[in-house]
Amino acid sequence: MPITVNLDVMMAKRKISAGDLAERIDITPANLSILKNNKAKAVRFSTLEAICRELDCQPGDILEFTKEE
C-alpha cells in the first residue's frame, strides 16, 4: 500500500500506550493494532479526527504517501 500509517511514531512522541489511545479514541485495541500495523483498508474521518485530537497532531503526521516503483 502506498499509504503508510505512522501512528506508532506519533504515539512514541506523545508517550502514549496503545491501550490508552484505544480507550481515548473509543476503538478496540485489536482495531488499533490493525491500524498501527498498516493492515487497515480504510480509516473513518471520525477515527482520524479522534486520533488527531488525542495526539494533538495533523492527519499528515499520521498518514504518509509513498510512490510505488
Place this chain on the structure above:
Amino acid sequence: MNINWTKERSLMLSRALTWAVLILACALLFLIPIITIWYDNVSEKPPIMPILTAAFYLCDIIAIIALWQLKNLLANISKQELFTDCNTRCVRIISWCCFGVAAVMAALSFWRLLALLVAFIAAFVGLILRVVKNMLAAAAEMREENDFTI
C-alpha cells in the same frame, strides 16, 4: 403439527442430507458395474459397457468431490463464516465439478443422445454456481474491506 423451524434446524437438515447423499455416492462406486449391466440390458441400443462404466465412475467421483466441498461449505456456514475466500473456493470447485459432469455427459452423448440433456442441465447448474461464486467473491471482498475499516 407445529414444528418450530429455525435457521439452525434448516442448516442441520442440509448437513444431514449432504452426508446422506455423500454416503450414497460412495456406495454407488461399488454398484456401478451392476447398474451398467442393467442399463445395457434395458437399453435397445448396442451395448457400450466399458464407455458407460467409465462415464459413471467419472461422474460419481466428481459428485463425491462436489459433495465434500458442499459439506465443507455447510460446516463453515454453521461456524458463522459466510463470506470468506474458503467458501468462494468451495463454490468454485462445485461449479467446476458441474462442468466436469457436463463434459463427461457430452462425450457420452455420442453413444447415448439422452446424456446430452444431462450435460445441458449440469452445465446450466455450473453456470449458475459460477455466478453465485462471483457474487460470493465480491461479498467476501466487501466484508474484508468493512472489517479493515477502522
